Amino acid sequence: MNDKWKLAPVCSATVVAGAFTFAISGPALAGEAVLYEAAPDWTEPASLDDVDRRDGPSNLIFDWQHRLEDGVVTSYEDTAIRIDNPEALMEQGTISLTWFPDKGDLSIHKVEILRGDEIIDVVDGGARFDVIRREQGLEQRLLDGQLTATLAVPGLKVGDILRVTHSTTMDDQALGEEMQASQYLWTKPWQVDFSRVIVSWPVDEEVFWSAENKEDFSEPLVKDGFKTLTLSLPIEEKAEMPHDAPARFRRPTVLRVGTYADWNELSRSFAPHYVAAAKVPDNSEVADEARRIMAASDDPLTRVSLALRLVQDDVSYLLNGLDGGNYMPQAAELTWNQRYGDCKAKSVLLYSLLTQMGIDAEPVLVATSGGDALPELLPIPGNFDHMIVRAKIDGKDYWLDGTSTATRLSNLADVPPFFYALPLTAEGSDLVEMAQRELAWPQMIMQVDTDYSAGVDLPPMFDLTMKIFGPQGAGLRAMADEGDEEALKTMAAGFASSAGTGGAITNIAVSYDEEAGAGIIEMQGIAPNEFEWRDGRLRLSRQNDGEYVFNPDRARAEWRQIPVQTSGPSRVRMELSATLPNNMGEFTASGPDTLDSRYANTSLKVDRQQSGRRVQSTVEVVERLGEIAPEQIATEKLAARRLNSVKTDLVAPEAIVWRWDLEQDELARRTAPIIAAYDEAVEFAADDDHNPLIQRARFRTQIFDWGGALRDIDTLLAEMATADIYRWRAEVLASLGRTEEAIEAAQTSYDLDPDNGTAFYLAELLAYDGQREDALTVLEALPIGQDESGQYASTYATVAGLAGKTDDAFAILGRQMEDRPTDASVLNADCWFRGLFNVGLETAMPVCTKAIERATNSAPMLDSRAMVNYRLGDLDAAMRDLDSALELVPGLAASRYLRGIIRLESGDTGGRDDVATALRISPELAERYAVHGLSPRQ
CATH class of the missing domain: 2.60.40.3140 (Immunoglobulin-like)
Incomplete structure (x- = not known):
């Protein structure tokens, strides 16, 4: 109890x-x-x-x-x-x-x-x-x-x-x-x-x-x-x-x-304790420190900064509640001699230093949470849980917290989020509002330089420097002093994980700038590619898409007159730059180059510049603690939505060189620095951090280095065998044409984790290897839920078709069509089966077209209809569908392969390039399509 x-x-x-x-x-x-x-x-x-x-x-x-x-x-x-x-x-x-x-x-x-x-x-x-x-x-x-x-x-x-x-x-x-x-x-x-x-x-x-x-x-x-x-x-x-x-x-x-009649009485009753505690003899060490600071600078702000730094850095924090210490302050001289004290002791010491230097100052009580309610509360000391010092210079208030860290001239004027303070004065004081102002200096400056010179469809190298000022950055001081390599590797792993697919760190360093009061993180590595294929072009986008959120719920009648609290204070600046490839046409920018927008006590400033192959942009976001009045909520909501609608793109030239268009030697030359960086990341990572190895293997599949990918996967299996990695191994082995080993790896994956998706993949491998009855046995033993019934029907139809059981294939597809007549994936499965097996073509076209119409991403559906058109002998229609599919997904290997076949049959020798490109992306296509009588004309 x-x-x-x-x-x-x-x-x-x-x-x-x-x-x-x-x-x-x-x-x-x-x-x-x-x-x-x-x-x-x-x-x-x-x-x-x-x-x-x-x-x-x-x-x-x-x-x-x-x-x-x-x-x-x-x-x-x-x-x-x-x-x-x-x-x-x-x-x-x-x-x-x-x-x-x-x-x-x-x-x-x-x-x-x-x-x-x-x-x-x-x-x-x-x-x-x-x-x-x-x-x-x-x-x-x-x-x-x-x-x-x-x-x-x-x-x-x-x-x-x-x-x-x-x-x-x-x-x-x-x-x-x-x-x-x-x-x-x-x-x-x-x-x-x-x-x-x-x-x-x-x-x-x-x-x-x-x-x-x-x-x-x-x-x-x-x-x-x-x-x-x-x-x-x-x-x-x-x-x-x-x-x-x-x-x-x-x-x-x-x-x-x-028993306090008002805030003035509370202020008066507490003040004598703090005034007395701040008094020190002229020959004391505290007085000596004040004289030392005065000798160092004539500038009052500099003196305040130096005094605060002394209290923050040279006196450690210790709350001593013994002998009445919960409200009674420790004497300034004792605090300096012992080199420790709580918020009261530190504030009294700072108050003593400032008053000896002739600076107008006083200790103040604050509430670190819920301070906006103070004017509505009964005046009692229990409303407060912290003490700081207010100094006034040239008519401006400075709120100084001796228990904080890394306060310098640059952030001396920052106002903490306490809302109100009670100055402790002999004559008494009412509550004083701690009026907010925008931070004069960023709390964090992040500089990121990315290098896309190898290609805009490849992951870029990056160099990042992050400077974190004030208390947040001070947390890095101990890490910088300790130089713990394992801690750095753990930090690097966290950054890489948050970056997403492709991210890996080759090096990280942490340092601390005492004069600036900033923790500094410097990091190099490989970043995920941020270019995306949209509207027929590769685009590096800056679309806010709801990033700047202000959507308070005030739908209830009883909430209509309640203001909205805005977070802050904060200020962040990002300085971003990118190097673009020099073997391509001109990159163009869409959207505004500059932006200066405000909503709900938040301001956003953007400046973008482009010179040759270098693109630079500066983004600064400032948040101010405060409130949005009820009558202003709708206006601020609209401002936020207007800001989120702003979209800026860096658009690659239309005629870009994709990685699959390059000969293997040229691709290897361009990607050698990236591979070398992944090698560094693997070497740098902690022994139990397998992410860099995973990312290197994944990158090798992206540049069609199947042998290199297999070596990395085998290393992973030796260190952390999982069903997913065995499945991955099977896919790479299939690309290498090592079907028997691929089947073995897929079977191992399924044995470790009987996932239906793996079973579908295993069944197709078996069927195309001629083991059709075994493939049907795998499928017929599966427990299939409603969500997987469409994929199951498609796989079963393919395997049954290969086994010569066309009627069974049409039967299962027909049941799916009856159950889900508007499902694009089900419609596409039926269309694809007809085209691939060259059956039921007379009724295929309406199904294929409906699949395209229903699809969100219609590229696979266009590819299926192209196959049907090809089987029907309408090569022009097939080419139109294939071109459309490749406009949506340029790396769709099946569409490139079929287009190459059609071009060669039409006497266009350029089809050889399509075929070569398709087989570079998916080498297994040649063998599979040949089973269906589809091979390029020699």
């Missing part, structure tokens, strides 16, 4: 949901020993007689009561939970309670097991809590000062009711006589039989309270000289909010109670 409240100090994580947060003034009866005593007489005990012990929720009682009096907050909690199952026994079997011994006591009032009519008093039975110091955040350098009392409940069984009642006192040194309390208000559908929260204080104390749903509360009642607020839980569930609403619309329901 866990207690339901925790302290949320400045410099700590935000309070968890369900936690009770409080803090108060100087220590009263604080101690490290657990006390065992009766509950305070002001509490109102809950009764189990009022709950359904047997059939109600397992949470029988959750009762929270808080008393604010004379600078001390006492928090009482009473829980009763039925242990319904072994999981609940495991969860509730150990009680765990925390408190701050420098601020108060933990008192145990009752630990009871109720078993039927029996009440077992665990404490009277001699059980005692063990006290441990719980520093859960120690690995994040958090020493919050909490103690934890734990008790493994002896004798607890499934079916029992465990009741635990305890209280804590809190008297925080930093708050003086002020007090604060906050209670999370559970909402439906939380299941509990009885739950409530009670908060009380003397009638003569000026106490303020607030909650998100204040209408749930009645006014405090006066009883025995105390004002009392009471609320039954759970309350009604809050209305659902859109996920992109500002945080203040989505914050949890919390009751806040405190």
